[in-house]
Amino acid sequence: MIKRMAFIILFLVMGSSAFAISPLSGNIDIVGDLTTNGHWRLLTESTVSSAITSLTISGLNGNFDEMYKVSCRLVSDTGGADIMMRFNGDSGSNYGYQYLLGSNTSITAVRGTANGISLTGTTVADNTYYSESIIYAESGATRTVLSSEIRHIAGMTINSIILFPSVWNNTVDNITSIGFSGIANDLSAGSNIQIWRKRT
Amino acid sequence: MKRLIMILAFLCIALPAFAMRVGDVDGNIDGMSQVIYDSGELASALTNLTISGLNSDDDGAYEIFMRIKSDGGTQASYYVYFNGDYGSNYGYQYMRGENAVTEAKREGAQSRMRIESQPLTTSGVMFTHMIVNAAANLSKTAMVSVCGNVINTKVAGIDKQGFVWNNTDELTSITFGTNVADAYGIGSRIIIMKKNESDIGMRYGDLSVNGNISGSWTLVTEQDIDTAVTNLTISGLSGDEDILYRLSANLSSNAVTETVRIRFNGDNNNANYGYQRLSGSNASVAAARDAANVLGLCYADSINSQSFGVAYIYAKSGYVRSYVQESLWEISGTTINSVELAGQVWNNTADEITSITLGGSDANGIGVNTHIELWKLRLAEGDT
Numbered sequence: 001m002i003k004r005m006a007f008i009i010l011f012l013v014m015g016s017s018a019f020a021i022s023p024l025s026g027n028i029d030i031v032g033d034l035t036t037n038g039h040w041r042l043l044t045e046s047t048v049s050s051a052i053t054s055l056t057i058s059g060l061n062g063n064f065d066e067m068y069k070v071s072c073r074l075v076s077d078t079g080g081a082d083i084m085m086r087f088n089g090d091s092g093s094n095y096g097y098q099y100l101l102g103s104n105t106s107i108t109a110v111r112g113t114a115n116g117i118s119l120t121g122t123t124v125a126d127n128t129y130y131s132e133s134i135i136y137a138e139s140g141a142t143r144t145v146l147s148s149e150i151r152h153i154a155g156m157t158i159n160s161i162i163l164f165p166s167v168w169n170n171t172v173d174n175i176t177s178i179g180f181s182g183i184a185n186d187l188s189a190g191s192n193i194q195i196w197r198k199r200t
Numbered sequence: 201m202k203r204l205i206m207i208l209a210f211l212c213i214a215l216p217a218f219a220m221r222v223g224d225v226d227g228n229i230d231g232m233s234q235v236i237y238d239s240g241e242l243a244s245a246l247t248n249l250t251i252s253g254l255n256s257d258d259d260g261a262y263e264i265f266m267r268i269k270s271d272g273g274t275q276a277s278y279y280v281y282f283n284g285d286y287g288s289n290y291g292y293q294y295m296r297g298e299n300a301v302t303e304a305k306r307e308g309a310q311s312r313m314r315i316e317s318q319p320l321t322t323s324g325v326m327f328t329h330m331i332v333n334a335a336a337n338l339s340k341t342a343m344v345s346v347c348g349n350v351i352n353t354k355v356a357g358i359d360k361q362g363f364v365w366n367n368t369d370e371l372t373s374i375t376f377g378t379n380v381a382d383a384y385g386i387g388s389r390i391i392i393m394k395k396n397e398s399d400i401g402m403r404y405g406d407l408s409v410n411g412n413i414s415g416s417w418t419l420v421t422e423q424d425i426d427t428a429v430t431n432l433t434i435s436g437l438s439g440d441e442d443i444l445y446r447l448s449a450n451l452s453s454n455a456v457t458e459t460v461r462i463r464f465n466g467d468n469n470n471a472n473y474g475y476q477r478l479s480g481s482n483a484s485v486a487a488a489r490d491a492a493n494v495l496g497l498c499y500a501d502s503i504n505s506q507s508f509g510v511a512y513i514y515a516k517s518g519y520v521r522s523y524v525q526e527s528l529w530e531i532s533g534t535t536i537n538s539v540e541l542a543g544q545v546w547n548n549t550a551d552e553i554t555s556i557t558l559g560g561s562d563a564n565g566i567g568v569n570t571h572i573e574l575w576k577l578r579l580a581e582g583d584t
């Protein structure tokens with residue numbers, strides 16, 4: 001009898017694909033891997049508590065994850081330079097962009113190369129910046145990034161809205177880290193960076 | 201009995217080491233983004249809709265999809281505001297394409313966030329994708345892509361908008377309003393998703409879900425092209441159940457010029473599609489509308505040139521199918537030739553979407569290394 005019950009419990013817990021989870025309250029907190037037919041899941045979230053110069057998220061495997069979504073709320077402490085997103089610490093002129101920017105009554109388009117992907121433009125002290133980026137991370141071809149950004153938020157004024165697609169021309173290296181850096185201590189308290197990854 | 205207790209104790213301790221297999225999951229999973237509100241397609245028209253009980257200090261951000269169908273006569277405008285605040289506490293900056301005209305505007309001291317690209321006419325349709333950043337102790341911001349006012353194959357405007365609410369209070373409610381009575385017409389729909397924070401809930405080790413996780417984006421298919429093809433069709437879809445699709449394509453061209461367009465149910469008649477685009481190429485800005493054509497999700501101008509595009513599609517039948525897309529075109533080395541923002545429409549209102557084709561313009565133009573993904577927003581079982 002006991003054996004039977006144990007087998008039934010084992011079957012229910014580990015073997016049945018028809019078993020549905022519907023908790024009465026609270027979330028499902030998975031401490032291991034979640035395997036599905038594909039989902040987005042938060043990999044890491046960092047909130048800055050006191051001003052820093054840079055933040056690097058390591059231990060990534062872009063070839064396995066294939067795509068990342070990066071959400072950033074960046075608060076500038078001192079202002080004065082772009083806060084850049086870079087892959088594998090590469091700060092060479094290996095990035096390109098073509099943006100479309102609306103600021104006040106003008107729309108401008110600019111194409112260029114850079115040593116990173118700007119998430120802010122030149123920062124202004126105490127301004128806030130928000131960006132959402134989709135990164136196609138798998139090696140084998142140029143890495144493409146599609147970012148939308150709100151730049152220079154102060155009070156009720158938004159300086160600009162920008163569609164900022166970029167590329168990283170490295171076709172070979174696995175993306176193992178994504179870094180965010182500005183000038184000294186410009187990443188102020190309240191800045192928040194989330195990296196989501198695709199899992200299958 | 202002792203044995204049973206020991207077995208149960210063993211299971212409790214050892215479970216995290218095993219992958220527990222389940223079918224559908226109706227609950228929330230930490231670290232995922234899931235639907236917290238779905239109006240369903242409205243069965244009767246509304247003037248205002250308020251979603252309460254939000255807790256933004258914990259949630260941090262919301263992703264909102266709106267498909268609005270106007271029942272309000274002409275010139276219906278649509279607003280969003282937080283915590284019932286109708287004071288002059290909002291600011292915006294947008295850029296817009298309307299036919300061949302480009303426009304940008306900034307204003308502060310607004311009483312709400314006005315989201316339509318242009319006021320909707322009777323039976324006009326609008327589709328928006330909105331991300332609200334609502335972190336604690338900071339002003340709240342919103343970023344919106346708008347495809348609207350859609351009538352048949354005409355997309356009147358495409359917008360990229362940024363908003364700020366100059367208030368650091370916790371966001372507890374979002375109100376969707378309009379200036380015309382009952383302008384959220386029958387068929388309108390609002391879906392809100394949020395990120396699930398860690399909670400004290402049911403704890404598992406590995407979890408293998410063989411069914412769907414309700415209210416989350418679920419991968420329908422991903423395909424890596426290892427032999428060049430002309431078209432790629434994803435069949436077996438149920439657009440009326442899936443509601444929303446997110447389609448991304450990272451094209452590696454195998455043709456001198458290659459355009460990859462989205463088409464539904466094998467409908468290759470350009471007269472059934474339309475778009476409004478806003479684009480930037482080097483220092484040039486342009487806008488254009490075509491009410492009898494499909495704008496490419498991807499475009500490449502040489503062999504091995506790349507292009508990357510992402511589209512959000514409201515798929516359910518009943519009204520014209522509207523979608524927004526953002527793309528990089530013609531990538532070579534560190535050069536991106538153009539950036540594209542577009543609203544598009546397929547004017548078929550009746551047929552369930554059962555297939556999506558990424559149609560190439562040239563024979564075998566979709567080259568090796570092209571990667572395509574289709575995601576669906578699967579709601580709770582039975583909800584459509």
